[in-house]
Amino acid sequence: KNEVEQSPQNLTAQEGEFITINCSYSVGISALHWLQQHPGGGIVSLFMLSSGKKKHGRLIATINIQEKHSSLHITASHPRDSAVYICAVPPYSGGSNYKLTFGKGTLLTVNP
């Protein structure tokens, strides 16, 4: 089973700050997922990436396959970004990509 660690567990920021959330995993993979879970519980898939960098609006996700590490960045953070951010990985590269192992999540609070 792939072990996933996220840091920090909790993050409080002021509106406008640049945010970084980190995810490390133990076994090489082919793709990594970033998810966002709002206080109401709904989950939105933000990114699925296998190399390099992806950008969507103010969100940027990067991955270093060799170092088994991914980061999620939020530029110009806003209170509506307040949520739990979760990374998820398959068991191993070429393995069953649906058997995701999820990190415990990072609770982000952005204050106005």
Next chain:
Amino acid sequence: GAGVSQSPSNKVTEKGKDVELRCDPISGHTALYWYRQSLGQGLEFLIYFQGNSAPDKSGLPSDRFSAERTGGSVSTLTIQRTQQEDSAVYLCASSLVLAKNIQYFGAGTRLSVL
């Protein structure tokens, strides 16, 4: 439909009773996933359906849990003889093709076993 639909949104039951949770995936999505999120725990994989293939049930925590998918669309997760440790949010997701597309999640069913 517009998104993944799950029902009921909340379910309170007594220990020992059976419950059924329903998931209606996005139209045309062939892959369907069930996950569980227990209080204080991360998400965990339960079961996966892909088209007409046999489902992967390896994530189901006990034989009290079962799931089926009728006609390649709607799925039902059944928990028999519920226990208090079954209390959790049960999430369903669907995607176009396994591992090649982002998963779209439903809002979940919050199950409370008293």
